[in-house]
Amino acid sequence: MEKYINDTKQYKITSEGKVFSMYRFLKGGKKLKRKIGLKPNGVNIAKLVIYINGKQKSVYLKGLMIKYFKLLPPDNYHQYILNNKNGDILDCSLNNLEWKINLKKKSLYYPEAFYNKKRKIIEKICKTCGVRQKIAQFNLQRGQKYTQTYFNHCISCEKKVNKNRQFLYSRTKHGKKYSKEKTKEYVEKMETSYLLRCLRFNRSEVTPQLLNLQKKKLCLSRKLKQQRLQMSSK
Numbered sequence: 001m002e003k004y005i006n007d008t009k010q011y012k013i014t015s016e017g018k019v020f021s022m023y024r025f026l027k028g029g030k031k032l033k034r035k036i037g038l039k040p041n042g043v044n045i046a047k048l049v050i051y052i053n054g055k056q057k058s059v060y061l062k063g064l065m066i067k068y069f070k071l072l073p074p075d076n077y078h079q080y081i082l083n084n085k086n087g088d089i090l091d092c093s094l095n096n097l098e099w100k101i102n103l104k105k106k107s108l109y110y111p112e113a114f115y116n117k118k119r120k121i122i123e124k125i126c127k128t129c130g131v132r133q134k135i136a137q138f139n140l141q142r143g144q145k146y147t148q149t150y151f152n153h154c155i156s157c158e159k160k161v162n163k164n165r166q167f168l169y170s171r172t173k174h175g176k177k178y179s180k181e182k183t184k185e186y187v188e189k190m191e192t193s194y195l196l197r198c199l200r201f202n203r204s205e206v207t208p209q210l211l212n213l214q215k216k217k218l219c220l221s222r223k224l225k226q227q228r229l230q231m232s233s234k
């Protein structure tokens with residue numbers, strides 16, 4: 001399968017992940033050289049340089065494959081990355097590409113999602129305990145751009161993680177100190193503009209006492225939230 005990658009029909013991309021310059025092709029069948037560049041996030045990715053309207057432009061090979069072969073991630077409830085199956089970043093053929101859930105840390109199990117016939121998620125594997133469970137056993141969290149993503153560990157594993165965290169924070173000397181410092185930091189970072197917004201007051205109307213009260217209120221509600229979390233994980 002081949003597709004043109006611009007309106008002037010100068011370049012073609014194949015399902016093998018190879019890009020040809022048609023112009024050069026006519027004058028001797030030369031392939032466009034692919035270049036490996038480094039993305040700002042430090043991940044090696046195949047890049048190439050093309051000319052559009054006489055202007056040099058560098059594009060990502062994976063981006064071209066996604067666009068021209070309409071590669072859609074399996075669902076919108078996870079952060080996916082397009083992975084090269086065999087590890088060779090220059091091999092971007094359709095057979096070698098697969099969507100994988102982006103895991104920030106290495107986990108024991110891959111949190112694979114399972115779907116029904118209507119492409120809705122029904123089950124998922126927990127990355128911590130490895131058990132395949134109903135999707136209701138996974139909490140949703142707010143991701144970037146207000147999208148909702150599923151946690152990669154199940155609710156009971158999440159509780160365990162939270163409990164351990166709470167334990168560390170509240171029981172040990174170091175934990176207590178850490179939690180105190182965190183609260184202090186939280187209070188210091190509160191900006192007056194934020195407090196005003198919470199109070200729905202103008203700067204001219206507000207008094208320092210009122211600001212202090214609002215600060216205390218926010219701290220207390222944070223404490224309440226933490227306590228509730230502790231109770232629920234018991």
Ligand SMILES: [Zn+2]
Pocket residue numbers: 126127128129130131153154155156157
């Ligand atoms: Zn689990």
